[in-house]
Amino acid sequence: MSGLIIQKYGGTSVSNINRIKKVAERIVRTRKTGVDVVVVVSAMAGETDKLLDMVRQISPSPKRREVDLLLSSGERISSALLSIALDNIGCPSISMTGRQIGLLTDGAHTRARIKQIDTERAKQVLKNKHVIVVAGFQGINERGDVTTLGRGGSDTSAVALAVALGAEKCEIYTDVDGVFTADPNIVPDARKLDRVSYDEMLEMASLGAQVLQIRCVEFCKKNNLPLIVKSSLADDSTGTLICEEDPNMEQPVVSGIMSDKNQAKITIKGVPDQPGIASSIFTALADESLSVDMIIQNISAEGQTDISFTLAQADMGEAMTIVKRVATEIKAKKVDSDSTICKVSIVGAGMRSHPGVASKMFEALSRENINIMMISTSEIRVSCVIDEKYAELAVRVLHDAFHLESESAESGISDGAQSA
Amino acid sequence: MSGLIIQKYGGTSVSNINRIKKVAERIVRTRKTGVDVVVVVSAMAGETDKLLDMVRQISPSPKRREVDLLLSSGERISSALLSIALDNIGCPSISMTGRQIGLLTDGAHTRARIKQIDTERAKQVLKNKHVIVVAGFQGINERGDVTTLGRGGSDTSAVALAVALGAEKCEIYTDVDGVFTADPNIVPDARKLDRVSYDEMLEMASLGAQVLQIRCVEFCKKNNLPLIVKSSLADDSTGTLICEEDPNMEQPVVSGIMSDKNQAKITIKGVPDQPGIASSIFTALADESLSVDMIIQNISAEGQTDISFTLAQADMGEAMTIVKRVATEIKAKKVDSDSTICKVSIVGAGMRSHPGVASKMFEALSRENINIMMISTSEIRVSCVIDEKYAELAVRVLHDAFHLESESAESGISDGAQSA
Numbered sequence: 001m002s003g004l005i006i007q008k009y010g011g012t013s014v015s016n017i018n019r020i021k022k023v024a025e026r027i028v029r030t031r032k033t034g035v036d037v038v039v040v041v042s043a044m045a046g047e048t049d050k051l052l053d054m055v056r057q058i059s060p061s062p063k064r065r066e067v068d069l070l071l072s073s074g075e076r077i078s079s080a081l082l083s084i085a086l087d088n089i090g091c092p093s094i095s096m097t098g099r100q101i102g103l104l105t106d107g108a109h110t111r112a113r114i115k116q117i118d119t120e121r122a123k124q125v126l127k128n129k130h131v132i133v134v135a136g137f138q139g140i141n142e143r144g145d146v147t148t149l150g151r152g153g154s155d156t157s158a159v160a161l162a163v164a165l166g167a168e169k170c171e172i173y174t175d176v177d178g179v180f181t182a183d184p185n186i187v188p189d190a191r192k193l194d195r196v197s198y199d200e201m202l203e204m205a206s207l208g209a210q211v212l213q214i215r216c217v218e219f220c221k222k223n224n225l226p227l228i229v230k231s232s233l234a235d236d237s238t239g240t241l242i243c244e245e246d247p248n249m250e251q252p253v254v255s256g257i258m259s260d261k262n263q264a265k266i267t268i269k270g271v272p273d274q275p276g277i278a279s280s281i282f283t284a285l286a287d288e289s290l291s292v293d294m295i296i297q298n299i300s301a302e303g304q305t306d307i308s309f310t311l312a313q314a315d316m317g318e319a320m321t322i323v324k325r326v327a328t329e330i331k332a333k334k335v336d337s338d339s340t341i342c343k344v345s346i347v348g349a350g351m352r353s354h355p356g357v358a359s360k361m362f363e364a365l366s367r368e369n370i371n372i373m374m375i376s377t378s379e380i381r382v383s384c385v386i387d388e389k390y391a392e393l394a395v396r397v398l399h400d401a402f403h404l405e406s407e408s409a410e411s412g413i414s415d416g417a418q419s420a
Numbered sequence: 421m422s423g424l425i426i427q428k429y430g431g432t433s434v435s436n437i438n439r440i441k442k443v444a445e446r447i448v449r450t451r452k453t454g455v456d457v458v459v460v461v462s463a464m465a466g467e468t469d470k471l472l473d474m475v476r477q478i479s480p481s482p483k484r485r486e487v488d489l490l491l492s493s494g495e496r497i498s499s500a501l502l503s504i505a506l507d508n509i510g511c512p513s514i515s516m517t518g519r520q521i522g523l524l525t526d527g528a529h530t531r532a533r534i535k536q537i538d539t540e541r542a543k544q545v546l547k548n549k550h551v552i553v554v555a556g557f558q559g560i561n562e563r564g565d566v567t568t569l570g571r572g573g574s575d576t577s578a579v580a581l582a583v584a585l586g587a588e589k590c591e592i593y594t595d596v597d598g599v600f601t602a603d604p605n606i607v608p609d610a611r612k613l614d615r616v617s618y619d620e621m622l623e624m625a626s627l628g629a630q631v632l633q634i635r636c637v638e639f640c641k642k643n644n645l646p647l648i649v650k651s652s653l654a655d656d657s658t659g660t661l662i663c664e665e666d667p668n669m670e671q672p673v674v675s676g677i678m679s680d681k682n683q684a685k686i687t688i689k690g691v692p693d694q695p696g697i698a699s700s701i702f703t704a705l706a707d708e709s710l711s712v713d714m715i716i717q718n719i720s721a722e723g724q725t726d727i728s729f730t731l732a733q734a735d736m737g738e739a740m741t742i743v744k745r746v747a748t749e750i751k752a753k754k755v756d757s758d759s760t761i762c763k764v765s766i767v768g769a770g771m772r773s774h775p776g777v778a779s780k781m782f783e784a785l786s787r788e789n790i791n792i793m794m795i796s797t798s799e800i801r802v803s804c805v806i807d808e809k810y811a812e813l814a815v816r817v818l819h820d821a822f823h824l825e826s827e828s829a830e831s832g833i834s835d836g837a838q839s840a
Contacts, residue, residue: 017477054501057437059508066507066515070500073493080490081474087486088479095489100564144520 003035004126004167008136008158011045012175013232014078023173023232024085027131031091036126038165040136040158041082043074064109068138068148071110072098075135075154083133093131096122098138098146103157105139105147112139112147114156117164126165134161152213159216163223170225171239172212173232178240179204179211181404182257186392189405193255194238197245200255203347203381208260217242245349253350253357254402259391260343263293264316265373266323267308270333273300277330278307284326290315293343294376294385304333310374310385313339341373342391345383346398358382364401370394423455424546424587428556428578431465432595433652434498443593443652444505447551451511456546458585460556460578461502463494484529488558488568491530492518495555495574503553513551516542518558518566523577525559525567532559532567534576537584546585554581572633579636583643590645591659592632593652598660599624599631601824602677606812609825613675614658617665620675623767623801628680637662665769673770673777674822679811680763683713684736685793686743687728690753693720697750698727704746710735713763714796714805724753730794730805733759761793762811765803766818778802784821790814 007027014020023039030037051070055062079095086093102118125132136154141147149156155172162170179201182190196204198221205214211229220227220242230239245251271277278297285292295309311319320337327335344365351357358375361382365372370393374385386394399405427447434440443459450457471490475482499515506513522538545552556574561567569576575592582590599621602610616624618641625634631649640647640662650659665671691697698717705712715729731739740757747755771777778795781802785792790813794805806814819825 017474020478051497054437055504058440058501058505062504063507066500066503069496069515069517070504073496076493076496077471077490080486081478083486084475084482084490085478087483095486097489097566146517 004038004165005030005035006038006040006158006162006165006167006170008040008154008170008172009042009082009232010154010172010174011042011047013173014041014082015045017081019232020078020081020085023082024089024091026173026232027086028089028091031131035168036129036131038122038126038132038134038161038167039082040134040154040161041075041078042136042154043071044078047074047077065145068109068112069146071148072135072138072146075137079133079135083131086131086133091131092129093133094125095133095135096125097135098157099140099144101132101134101161103139103160105141105149107141107143107147109145109147111150112141114139114149114160117160119164122161122165150213152216155213155216156219159219159223159225159227162225163219167225169228170220171228171230173230174211175231175233176211176229177231177234177237178229179209179242179256181255182395182399183259186259186395187257187399190399191405191407192238193240195241195243196255197251197349198242199245199380200347200349201242203345203378204256204258207258207343207345207347207381207383208262209256209258212242251350251353252348253354254346254348254404256347257395257398257402257404258345258347259395260345261388261391262313263310263341263343263385264313264337264339265308265310265341265385266316266319267306267336267338268323268327268332268334269306269336270304271307271327272331273303273305280330281307281323281326282309284322285311285319288318288322290319290322294374294383296374308374310341310343340388341385342388342394343383343385344391344394344398345381346402347381349380351380351382360401361398364397365394368393368397370397424458424585425450425455426458426460426578426582426585426587426590428460428574428590428592429462429502429652430574430592430594431462431467433593434461434502435465437501439652440498440501440505443502444509444511446593446652447506448509448511451551455588456549456551458542458546458552458554458581458587459502460554460574460581461495461498462556462574463491464498467494467497485565488529488532489566491568492555492558492566495557499553499555503551506551506553511551512549513553514545515553515555516545517555518577519560519564521552521554521581523559523580525561525569527561527563527567529565529567531570532561534559534569534580537580539584542581542585570633570635572636575633575636576639579639579643579645579647582645583639587645589648590640591648591650593650594631595651595653596631596649597651597654597657598649599629599662599676601675602815602819603679606679606815607677607819610819611825611827613660615661615663616675617671617769618662619665619800620767620769621662623765623798624676624678627678627763627765627767627801627803628682629676629678632662671770671772672768673774674766674768674824676767677815677818677822677824678765678767679815680765681808681811682733683730683761683763683805684733684757684759685728685730685761685805686736686739687726687756687758688743688747688752688754689726689756690724691727692751693723693725700750701727701743701746702729704742705731705739708738708742710739710742714794714803716794728794730761730763760808761805762808762814763803763805764811764814764818765801766822767801769800771800771802780821781818784817785814788813788817790817
């Protein structure tokens with residue numbers, strides 16, 4: 001069997017007839033290199049939002065089973081259109097829905113998880129040298145009802161199929177050139193990264209990089225599947241390779257700078273400093289499936305303390321209701337909230353072996369008089385919560401401080417003056 | 421088990437969110453009469469054409485399998501939306517695709533025929549007192565690929581389900597009040613018919629009445645299923661009942677007047693009057709699946725004759741190519757075509773027992789100096805081909821001549837002056 005490549009095309013790549021034709025041409029070019037191709041498509045850009053908007057006009061709490069049937073139609077439409085476009089330029093192809101590609105999920109409508117992929121029919125079709133165009137984002141549960149995998153789920157469809165079919169790699173086509181050192185809209189000299197490790201990409205995705213769903217990256221890491229993110233709009237896009245760290249290569253200390261304004265902070269003041277108090281707050285939040293990000297507790301004074309934590313801005317209203325209730329129960333003095341904050345983060349696999357990265361970050365921010373409210377770190381990440389108004393400035397300052405505009409400067413940490 | 425009613429809603433009945441909500445309310449009202457309801461929906465008006473337009477932009481000859489997957493999405497969307505609307509007003513419901521309702525077809529993509537309906541799951545759902553909202557127009561073939569039943573196929577889905585589930589009747593909701601004695605746009609005093617026999621409806625459908633697909637009426641006749649056509653836009657629409665002729669009731673001599681401008685005439689002049697010549701022409705047309713409607717052959721003079729026939733205007737181009745080729749082979753003199761013709765027809769089950777209907781029709785036309793080019797009849801129909809420019813006039817004249825504006829005048833044939 002010749003090599004197999006999975007190509008996934010996002011909504012902007014198939015947003016109109018001309019782009020669908022371009023995608024068909026790209027697939028034909030890929031096949032000419034002697035490989036088999038399985039394509040996974042998203043709905044045409046805007047379609048899913050249009051359908052969701054109709055649902056909102058009908059019901060505030062639609063049944064998830066019906067929402068899944070509704071939303072799955074967008075990917076079916078684009079897969080049929082792309083298959084027709086392929087046939088039209090002489091490339092034999094067949095569309096396949098989630099059911100036809102054998103993608104079985106659990107029963108959690110609108111956020112189903114893949115349980116199994118039955119590849120029998122797909123393998124038969126590949127043997128006949130047809131390109132398979134799979135409707136992404138969808139599967140079926142054991143009852144035969146349509147399920148969907150959550151926003152960005154087509155990426156997950158693509159990597160799961162790549163593993164199930166033993167593909168050599170998975171290419172994710174989108175409207176950007178790859179993964180950048182920072183958002184080019186904020187940092188004009190942001191640089192496209194040729195290579196990012198799975199762990200770095202996981203951190204970036206969880207910090208709000210829209211380019212890939214976290215589940216998709218986790219899946220690739222677990223199965224050591226090389227993932228390439230590139231643009232379908234430019235023919236010369238080389239993209240970013242997401243793969244295992246190469247133990248023989250020095251890792252960049254800082255690969256990218258991320259900022260996330262969709263954060264909010266809640267502070268509970270005058271909390272009695274007794275065992276079990278913090279737990280009562282965070283258990284109440286967890287019971288409602290609200291994810292808390294960073295937590296700090298001030299040093300106790302006069303038997304009282306202040307507790308602050310951050311969470312997604314979208315969850316703030318619900319969280320405030322809960323926290324106010326608990327605050328009354330535990331006899332805390334006051335609850336404040338602040339949604340004008342921002343989390344700015346640096347990510348880099350090389351941090352593991354380079355101490356001093358965090359302090360360099362703090363220094364750079366303080367030089368611009370940007371106050372750091374909260375800090376959290378992982379092995380390969382440092383995040384600071386700052387005032388939202390400094391978000392763009394902070395990203396630019398850090399991009400400069402770590403010389404990310406220049407490829408060879410990435411590992412320079414002790415010597416801030418190093419340059420290409 | 422309580423009674424079961426099938427309600428089918430066409431594209432204009434679900435063309436926007438407000439209409440979908442209205443349909444949900446109508447279903448709830450029907451249920452309150454103590455019956456179970458299974459609903460079949462079409463795609464929202466305009467959706468199917470939008471999808472077909474995209475296909476045309478991609479390929480002149482798209483694969484039918486892909487077209488079916490594409491087109492089936494429209495009905496899936498409206499079934500999910502209507503189910504959400506029902507739940508929102510407290511009516512438990514579940515959407516079902518062609519596959520989920522168990523509608524198995526043959527493999528003829530874009531014009532599949534129903535082979536079998538497996539009603540097991542549907543019966544279970546009805547037992548649980550849920551309304552089923554079926555995506556019309558679609559089924560699956562034995563391979564599990566999506567098939568569609570051709571334009572108007574949702575009507576066929578509805579009546580097939582009605583028979584399979586043992587429904588007491590099938591209601592077809594559309595944007596008109598029912599079946600009329602003539603097109604109200606042409607005849608202002610055209611009257612809605614309360615009752616039409618299967619045979620009359622079959623004639624009317626084949627004469628271009630858009631209100632019902634022929635296959636749907638055939639199916640009802642075969643299974644003696646009462647069919648009601650009514651408007652979903654007016655709450656007080658009583659509709660038209662399509663059912664068996666009542667042997668105890670006198671049938672209307674003429675129930676309706678139809679006109680069809682989508683006709684064309686081809687004339688082959690100077691055909692050698694020898695056995696087998698006509699056959700060679702019509703066999704050649706049949707080989708290309710072109711349906712010929714009426715045929716006349718002039719009386720032979722000097723060993724030569726003229727042959728004229730009519731067919732659908734859309735087929736004329738293709739037919740002319742074939743006829744010209746055959747004309748050369750058989751040494752005919754000339755081939756003419758005319759697309760400015762019209763077929764005007766009268767339909768009525770009472771014709772069987774009332775002679776003189778045809779001559780009354782010819783008289784009425786001749787009084788207006790409308791020349792009749794061709795005539796064809798069935799047991800319950802008389803059709804005349806006339807110049808297209810007289811189409812509306814002819815319909816009005818015949819509507820008057822048979823007094824169709826007045827209910828009790830329908831059986832009056834020998835006495836043209838009879839009136840209500």
